[in-house]
Amino acid sequence: MTSQTASKIPFHMEMIFTYGEPREIWPGVRRIVAPNAGPLTSKGTNTYIVGSGRVALIDPGPDNEQHLQAILKALKGETLTHIFLTHTHKDHSSLIPDLKAKTGATVYAHAAITENRGSRRKSDKPLDNGFVDLSFKPDEELQDGDIIKGNNWALKAIHTPGHAPDHLSFAHLNEPVLFTGDHIMAWNTSVIIPPEGRMSDYLASLKKVLGQGFERLLPGHGGQARSPDRLIKAYLMHRKWRETAILDHIQAGKTSIDELLPLMYPGVEADFLPAASLSILAHAEHLMEQGLISVSKQPVALDVKFSSQV
Numbered sequence: 001m002t003s004q005t006a007s008k009i010p011f012h013m014e015m016i017f018t019y020g021e022p023r024e025i026w027p028g029v030r031r032i033v034a035p036n037a038g039p040l041t042s043k044g045t046n047t048y049i050v051g052s053g054r055v056a057l058i059d060p061g062p063d064n065e066q067h068l069q070a071i072l073k074a075l076k077g078e079t080l081t082h083i084f085l086t087h088t089h090k091d092h093s094s095l096i097p098d099l100k101a102k103t104g105a106t107v108y109a110h111a112a113i114t115e116n117r118g119s120r121r122k123s124d125k126p127l128d129n130g131f132v133d134l135s136f137k138p139d140e141e142l143q144d145g146d147i148i149k150g151n152n153w154a155l156k157a158i159h160t161p162g163h164a165p166d167h168l169s170f171a172h173l174n175e176p177v178l179f180t181g182d183h184i185m186a187w188n189t190s191v192i193i194p195p196e197g198r199m200s201d202y203l204a205s206l207k208k209v210l211g212q213g214f215e216r217l218l219p220g221h222g223g224q225a226r227s228p229d230r231l232i233k234a235y236l237m238h239r240k241w242r243e244t245a246i247l248d249h250i251q252a253g254k255t256s257i258d259e260l261l262p263l264m265y266p267g268v269e270a271d272f273l274p275a276a277s278l279s280i281l282a283h284a285e286h287l288m289e290q291g292l293i294s295v296s297k298q299p300v301a302l303d304v305k306f307s308s309q310v
Ligand SMILES: [Zn+2]
Pocket: 041, 045, 089, 091, 092, 182, 220, 221
């Protein structure tokens, strides 16, 4: 994001951790960071262990032997009974088969959605869905509102599509804490790429967890968010501001993502242009769904032309 827009969001960049070592970041919640740092994963995927004795784990992480050993070491003397998955992206799910084989835990996740997954760059090109774990199947399927109780913990599944259609957040029912996966992160905005990501779902999912009394958000990447409602409101405002600006430019006669890019992201580094283009695309799809713009062809992809409907 440009510094102009990023300054409106109260990002928390700091994160205290050591790879391979569990850290209690809330009473009864331990976090282990996987060693898969990157531009979309921050320091790596966060794996959470909930409870003590007979415990639950949220998001095993990538297929990485070092991370598997770190989890097994942290669980020494305890029994892992439940594995929860926030969404079927490989950086969260790939370690599940190995962890399940070592522990015998039951895997809980949203029913796998296999259609229309991935990102679409050009309307005549196939979907890129290499980052989606299409082979994944949970032992137990979760629906919005399902509550799973363990030994000394209880988690409620909240369907929060937007980043991914099967995305679940998990509310800790014994603590004012929400595990947000990639729905809400404190260090960066969530990536919304059509058709995997859908802006209208994302905005509705932000509103769904707003004002619910959470004191802490524990995301799938990066550090904790300490003022959840403030951060969520800032994200909603940020997206509204961007969408209004895109609509204004289309009404003024701009017809393509290439034309919108320098106006929406002035001076942005070349590395960020693909992500910026896809972000504009996600907003354009939302504007189209609201009947505010029309597109030259379907599906909505980077090569479509826009025109104003209002
Ligand atoms: Zn992720």
